[in-house]
Amino acid sequence: MAQVQITFREDRCKGCQLCAAVCPKKLIKMADHINVMGFHPATVEEQEKCTGCALCARMCPDLVIEVAKEERKVG
Amino acid sequence: MAQVQITFREDRCKGCQLCAAVCPKKLIKMADHINVMGFHPATVEEQEKCTGCALCARMCPDLVIEVAKEERKVG
Amino acid sequence: MFEGILIAGFGGQGVLSTGQLLAYAGMMEDKHVAWIPSYGPEMRGGTANCGITISDQPISSPVVSEPTVLIAMNRPSLEKFEPAVVPGGLILVNSSLINIKTKRTDVRTVYMPANDLAEELGNSKVANNIILGALLELTGVVSADAVLESLKKVLPPKRHNLIPVNAEALEKGRELACKFKEKKSS
Amino acid sequence: MFEGILIAGFGGQGVLSTGQLLAYAGMMEDKHVAWIPSYGPEMRGGTANCGITISDQPISSPVVSEPTVLIAMNRPSLEKFEPAVVPGGLILVNSSLINIKTKRTDVRTVYMPANDLAEELGNSKVANNIILGALLELTGVVSADAVLESLKKVLPPKRHNLIPVNAEALEKGRELACKFKEKKSS
Amino acid sequence: MKKVFTRPKALADIPFHYCPGCTHGIVHRLVAEVIDEMGMYERALGVAPVGCSVFIYNYLDIDMYQAAHGRAPAVGTGIKRVLPDRLVFTYQGDGDAAAIGTGELVHAAARGEKITVIFINNAVYAMTGGQMAPTTLLGQKTTTTPFGREGEINGLPVKVCEMLAPLDGSAYLARVSVHNPKNVNAAKKAIRKAFEVQMRGDGFTMVEVLSSCPTNWGLSPLEALKWLEEKMIPYYPLGEYKTPAEVNG
Amino acid sequence: MKKVFTRPKALADIPFHYCPGCTHGIVHRLVAEVIDEMGMYERALGVAPVGCSVFIYNYLDIDMYQAAHGRAPAVGTGIKRVLPDRLVFTYQGDGDAAAIGTGELVHAAARGEKITVIFINNAVYAMTGGQMAPTTLLGQKTTTTPFGREGEINGLPVKVCEMLAPLDGSAYLARVSVHNPKNVNAAKKAIRKAFEVQMRGDGFTMVEVLSSCPTNWGLSPLEALKWLEEKMIPYYPLGEYKTPAEVNG
């Protein structure tokens, strides 16, 4: 599995949960604390299980999520 | 053939010739003289040939023509 | 020198263009001129009129509400506008289409069967120019030369072939007007 | 007697209805009252605030630009509005959601963990009423009775079941404020 | 003698101001005839447009309104909502209804407003001197398309019946013509149908009438009818574009 | 590490003012991504509406215009006629485009104006507090249909793609949705297609995007997406309503 780096820009998160709902691995949870805007921000719990499919990022209305992947050299 | 009375309200005629064009009997001609509005008004030349079909009247944009017919007693 | 000329008739009688011709000629003679048409839905009724002011002074209102000359090309125009003509003014009546006389006695009136005369000239469209010819003769508001010169500017080149018949019409009108003057003076 | 009260927080914190409740109570006590919300797209950002004026004189501008009391339900509200509070005024801070202190030294400040207290009461929605209770105790702007009476008018009958917990919240706030007063005076 | 053809009662006995051969007059008469035949003289309310036909408010001998340019459907809406049992119709040109009044027309249709629009498509702004209308044909010369209407610059002619048909609120939409007696009869039938559908409360109704403007087309009245038949009808096919189920037959 | 997903360049790095879960943000991003991918950053000109998305003029990091309510297609027309080689698009809500701006939308389409309308259908006037929009569904409660929209009184929801399709000037019309990642992808494709058709000069293009308004629908963001899928899509079927011949495939 590719190495994936997924980052959340917590202060931009509005806690809408759209990312969580679409993650095929159900990795995204809402944090207990609230951010500066007063929302419970989304977080990934088990980074290592993340496939880097970026469905969460594509669904996030507020561009909170960035996804990067280790490039695999082919051959 | 029914007895038909066709009357033209000459001062309302604008000489457009729509009536003349649709008369199946080609009875309608434009007069040589002009009316108060400066148009050559339409006239029927051979009243007796008129069938009273009223196509001319139905086509006249200015309601110049009235058509009346002798009512035939049936039976 | 001041003339406020009103030309009125049916649409299609060349009322507006005759007026423009006159204004153009006035301009060529370096007079102050203004031309203004009636406009809008009145035209739907089939009537048209325009006012031409020619003066050696700047023109205040271009609207000819009190014409010194009225050219009436049809009966409704005569009836509508004759009361407005100034006393001592001139009314030119196209008697081909107008079978009544003016009621005014304090103006000069000239009756000309313009349409009939035009047909004699072989072009029913020049009735207006016949009357125009008379107007020039009777008022001297502009010269016939200026009018002929203006015709060249006003007509598009491809219709310059019409200039001779128009010139004839003007001349015809002039002649008639002369006769009228003679009659008057005789 | 004059109080200009500003209540500010997130949408959904009951900011507007708390303000209305206060105005209603003022009206029931025959005071002059006015209530005015912030409105429009500012609300999209998720913030809301309203101003309540209660006075024994007719109210000029209903806009509370210089509050005598500020209720800050969240951090942005505190930061935004604390400079406007009049010297000697009162700031009530919802310390459950605000982890900073005011910079003002010329006003009274009371910190209350309203959300935590509300959850203790079993209803997180009554945080606002806890602070309101404190406000009543500290300013006496209207009586707690008038507020309770108003609750009956403001809440639709089917939600009257919420009155007891609201009353509890008011009382809770009052108690805390008393302690605060004691502390101050001790 | 029985009158085979005479002036309908709902049409005041005054001359039209229209140009010779202008078919606005025919359509006025048809509207008046249908009002007579349906016995609606006391219950019909008409809304006049701004356009050559503005004076329809004088010609129809019923209570009338004169609306701002393009707003007749909104005016009609106001009337109908206050007087729901009246027959309310507008009479509008293509500039009026399909250009400046597009919003009002579309939304009266979308609302299923129980009014009838008599929509006179003469492919030109006649009243103001023959400018391009939304319905002017490609290539057609007008005072504002002196070189002929060009799609790239001026856009493409608008088909109003077709555009309103997908709206769920429209109940009856028909395009007719008055270029010959047969079509005049069909036009009258369509107007009657529209009025009946309106009074039944089925929704919005419109009859688009292809009509001639000899003056601004620069044609004689007879040439104009020929042009209408040969040029307009192919682009604007006649027929019913929408009927409520029950009047389909 | 290669970025699989990151903020497009055409989208300024400032937070949106939208409510939590509002899908306006997704559509903004898609537009920015397509501008990036087509290399149009220097040649794209956007027109912001009046509506919740008015501040798109701040969010898109390109030259922008802010138009009067509903008039964005007219503003876009003015821009495009002066700068015909630019990519000109409007971004409009359903109140903006389908109510007050009906005339401008219909006629931009009829003219085959080479602009793209991104039409956000969220079945409500969101910015002004949740009033009925022309696209509000029957039965839907809004602040001005407190008892649910009733066809008899408020009229029937307007299907904009369907209405514009019969106009000869419209070249590309599609309805998409952003309620899940698959549809987000499809929406992006449609936007790209519309922009390409515009730049090829084929005519008017529009992408209608079904979008959520949790706040005014009174639903959580996730419930809102479900409502969109279950209630809106059946009445507003997704798909391409018009394509120029060459892009049919």
Add this chain to the structure above:
Amino acid sequence: MAKVLMKGNEALGEGAVRAGCRYFFGYPITPQSELPHYLAKRMPEVGGLYLQSESETAAANMVFGAAGAGARVMTSSSGPGISLMQEGISYIAGAELPCVIVNMIRGGPGLGNIAPAQSDYFQAVKGGGHGDYRLICLAPASVQEIIDLMQDAFDLADKYRNPVMLLADGVLGQMMEPVELGEEKIAEAPEKPWAATGRKKGGPKRLINSLYIVPEECEKHNIKLAQKYDTIRRNEQRWEEYRVDDATMILVAFGTCARICKAVVDSARNEGMAVGLIRPITVWPYPTDVITRVREKAEQFLVVEMNMGQMIEDVKLAVEGMRPVHFYGRSGGMMPVARDVFGEVKKLYNGGAA
């Protein structure tokens, strides 16, 4: 009757219903949307109609139709929406139709913002539409006055067959204040024989129209309108005077500004300054009479507006150069603060020195 706490926008709605208005056509816009919200609920209760139009343009013309059909009818908007109604308003005035238009002014020009303003004063009182027409313009300053003036608005509209505008600012629409609703005696609209409701047997033909194609007739119509406006000018000027009698300095302000100025007058009086306030209640017809009267005694005027200076022209026209007329304004949705206005008053009172 007990008082209730009511929002200005809702008071507009309730006032209209109590005045017998049964038809509302309008398009949402901040800061007046609570009025449509209120009426959408309230109208069905009284058998009336709330209809959301596709635009303000359409709304004005629906009002035209409904008013022509004899109904008591209203619409409401703000800034851009009122601008879009200008053609319709001119038609309504030209056809002499009674109706009420609420104008809840916000910051301009253009999209401006949604904060309270008075920058559409000129548009309202000089005629933003084409032609020589006038709207009767009522400017309330409290929620209670909104209710009261709403009844008057409909009555004046019917009395003069003229559109009436209720001119307020965002603050008045948004604020809640206690109001006394009084007995719910729903007003009855008067008979309107001119309304076009269908040709009565033997009755005259009715025509709702503003077209007078013949200039002579159009002039006659304009003169008739002008005479009506003169009558209204003579009979309907309304204003409130506050501590004016011995005042050497007169503040002039309407709406929310006037509330603020009242406080300023009190402050000034507390400091022994002879300051008073004239609050126009009708801004058209402008209460010129009172200004003509007080200009004899008063030494100076200070006009306070939420704009860059509009009503000041009407004050100057009334003062006719006899006294200096000063101006203090805030704009773009900003409101004057009593303290600042008082500062201005003090400066002027002391002859320009602060």
Add this chain to the structure above:
Amino acid sequence: MAKVLMKGNEALGEGAVRAGCRYFFGYPITPQSELPHYLAKRMPEVGGLYLQSESETAAANMVFGAAGAGARVMTSSSGPGISLMQEGISYIAGAELPCVIVNMIRGGPGLGNIAPAQSDYFQAVKGGGHGDYRLICLAPASVQEIIDLMQDAFDLADKYRNPVMLLADGVLGQMMEPVELGEEKIAEAPEKPWAATGRKKGGPKRLINSLYIVPEECEKHNIKLAQKYDTIRRNEQRWEEYRVDDATMILVAFGTCARICKAVVDSARNEGMAVGLIRPITVWPYPTDVITRVREKAEQFLVVEMNMGQMIEDVKLAVEGMRPVHFYGRSGGMMPVARDVFGEVKKLYNGGAA
């Protein structure tokens, strides 16, 4: 160059083309339609565009877009059409976009008629749209002046980034007069770095906008606009004086009315009366300066308008009560007749007796 005979409406078109205008968006309306007709032919000759919009509302907003894109652009209308543009005009003014709007006034209110009038003066100079904005308003009185002012109109628009209105009446549009066109030196529009034409590499983002949601910023914007308007007031007042120097009675009239008044002045002078004429060429900014100057000598003013009395307010504001300001007006498309105006002059000159 030789003179040509030209219709006012055509002169508007030719003047615009010579001023470098290449975009016209508009909707037909009498009495200005010859302008669109002219430009539909003329624009393609110079590589420009005539586009007929679906409405005046759309036209104003197309102008907004084209002006924002940096073009010299114009529109044209009359009465009802100008009313429909009010929202758009307010946006254009708010966004500070340069453009020219021709307003060929006709009889009102409502549909009124198509005869010449000046009854939309208030709308033009006080702002028919919402918000505190001003149009520069030029009022030609001859076909020659139309050509000349058209160039100035575009230049002023660009100089101040402000919409300019050319205010005329139907007569001016319909009449033909000789004009000197002069050299065909097509003006070049100035650079417009603010125009939104696409983001230049490294350049600033451009935004064409009138929204200032924060009241403080909106107020700042309004103050900036007000300062611009003050500059224009100081620098751009234009008028013609005719036999004013020793006049004890001053006629004030613009456009066609001023032509008539000139004749009246001559008649009066012929009878030995010291009468003069001030003809405002800019009606906004109003030429207050000249009135302030002449009010010292002149004993009375007579304002002549083709309306029920609108510009008279601006004259009164300038006269400040120092002299009586009388009014003579015709309306509904009627024009004052020189003889009648002269009658009025004589009456007033002799102290009210005819």
